[in-house]
Amino acid sequence: MIFSIIILFFEHLNAQKYDIFIHELLKQNNWFALEKEYPQIQDSIKTPELKWLTESLLNIKFNQNEAAISSIDTLLHKYQQNIGFTNSVELFRYKISLLAYQGEYGFIAGELKNFIDQVSENLPQEELKKFEEMYNFYNSLRNEEKTQVIKPEKNIEIPFGTIEMDFTSRKDEDTIHDMTSALGVVKIFIQGKEYVFILDTGYETTCIFNNTSKNINLHYLNDSINISGTGISQGNLAILDNISLGEVTLYNLLIVVSDNFLEKSGIFRNENINDYIDGVLGIDFIKRIGEIQLYPSDKKIIIPQKESELPISGRNIILDERNNIIVKAFSEDDLITFHLDTGNSNSHMFKSYYLKNRNEIETTLEKKLTYSFGVGAIKSDTIYQMPSLALLIGETFFSLKNIPIYTVDYFMEDPSADGSLGTDFINKFSKITLNLNKMFIQLKK
Template sequence: MKNLFAILFCLISVFSNAQKTRPFDEDKFYSELSSLSQKKDFFEVKELLIANKSRMDKEVYFYYWSLVENAFSNFKESNEAIEDFLEGAGSMNNDSLFKEILMVKQLNLVNLFEYKNAYQTNQYIIENFKHVCTAEELDDLSNTGRIWKALENSNKQLINRSVDVKVQLSRDNAKLANVPVTVSGITKNFVFDTGANFSVIQRSVALEMGCEIIPIQFDVSAITGAKVKSDLAVIKELLIGDPGGSGQVVKCENVVFLVFDDTDLTFSEVNYSIQGIIGFPVIRNLEEIHITKEDQLVIPKTPEVYTKSNMILVGFVPVVQVIQDQDTLQFSFDTGAAETSLNSSYYYKYKKRVEKKGKKQTLKSGGAGGMVEYQGYLLPKVTLSVGLSTVTLQDVQLRKDHVGEVDSDFDGNLGQDFIKQFNEMIISFKYSTIHFK
């Protein structure tokens, strides 16, 4: 949505009454909304919309409100706002704006596990708005469209639990949290990773568990910047927990997995292999999770109500508000990352401080597709706060430049070194909040 500012001003010019006067600076207000949206600061956008709804042109309001509802995981409500927008803006001649809003609709449908409707929306965008799509957008639409097409007859993902469920996590050789997962009576340890856009499984493990593989060979972008080929599997029933021990399990139905070749999830340099990953679509659907310092995962039957939000979604990525000094930063949130890291946007915000205090060096990071080296800094000390919880981290890695799929919109990624400073972490996906005890 890089051209959102120009697009929204076009929208305003179409719908505003030229004779109408407002008791506030309209141009300044809409400029601020656009700027905040581009920065993904939907906390502030939400406050501005609530405070100024009666002053706004309703189509502009519905446009921004759909973005807010999407960010706060209210996907059905976001699509309702999109329909209200399209009803009023149907005759407007601005294909770029329609493309942007339909992209959000497609994302909402995917998050609602309505794959057939997502595919139809995907194709509608390609057929009607190809002329206002970038080459990158068209490539992404074509690639993801293959996924939604392959899943169009799949049932929605469902999560079932009758009691509060407690699961003991384990740590693998990379010190990542693993959860026991049972499919067809076979139990494996999968990484429990909020930073994974999808759940992932090794091809050999999928075959061992009797999964039916859908051979579509679509492209997945790796951290190296390379494309990794993947197929799909839909697991009809998957148990998270220990069915043979405590018997406390969460039953997950119709879970979509990306199927990677074993070599793409094996890191021979460090003698490490990932059998599978429980990714964000499953974790978000749990509604609320607690992870203790003793690596116990607690999944309440009934989520607690929280009134204050400090977490949003950007696409499939959970993003948390982080305070440094008195600055509000945005960090992606990744339980599958051992260490907190900083991105290029952080470098440019604090360039003088980083170059003065940091140690310049070549750094490494790994993911599907292998390892990548990049230039960056090692900062001896970084103090970060989430809510009322503050941690000072030592020797934090900072990427100086954009690397692979790391999103430069975020200032960093919050990892286990922050999380493990506390006795308990609580994440409410239902109420978009995270806090530490």
């Protein structure tokens, strides 16, 4: 990861007091503390490359793409020798991913071509091959239009429903576990036809299931990708000419086409899950809208004409390396972070939380066997059951009940957080405001 490389480099600096302080926060990946402290002391930082690096990473984490690209460019153009070759390569990767979100495919291809020409002799062959594949991919998109968002100048109300799914886990022919899960769903219109999608803030790229894709005109790309979740499945990339949520329409959206992981798992008792669910509306769609307001009890979503003001409590979400939304919360005085995952029915704690609190958990909590499903797999896990956890998010206090604490990775690679907030969390509140421009989540009971 870039952060370990950066830290190794800055260990050799003759740093002043504030430089050391910022360096330690970077070392801890403590983005919320860094966001609070950095503006107060930035003029006192003596090492310019440390200052620009901090600004670059904060801009990335808090979804300020233009500012992030600008600060990365400053680092690469003015301080490349100071930060070293490996750091420069990693920052360049970040820049490419930000430009890709903006749809600057032709510009990216040019940047990659120049980069490969300049550094090919210094890169390991495996690494060089990845950059060459990246160049070929973006070069093939050179003539594609950028993604555009069109929405009317008014508040837009959209129905928000819940679908219950019954599933059974079996070993040999014996039933070992029955369970009902509930997920939030929305109606989507594609090329004039109505479909039902899971609203999933834990899914990086909007996905159309194979069975549904047969009825949709898609521009398929040559590249296939791995989709990571509780397991791994494969999908294909395609460009969708239009997709609408209510009166909000996205044009030329890069999407994934894959098997319906719910049906493929073979654990659902519903007659035919493909009759219910056509795809997944991911975080890429929600980011482009900017703000959504969920009203679970009223079964609606509002996309406001005017975005909400930043609450007094400030920004309390960031994006990690895979665009997972990470929420800042407090348990008493302790900072605790959660992955916001509306595509998961139940909240839980990750292995990282278990390892931090292992002694207390093992001596006070009950051990159980549980089952989880998702992209690519269904699996059984040993967990500890926490009766309750009191939390503060923003200015709202609440409690989670009967929370599983996983002792192994829940996903193939868990997000950088202590736990995950699922649909059960969403249903606790009368209104949830999620703003990915100003980077906050606000809860109302």
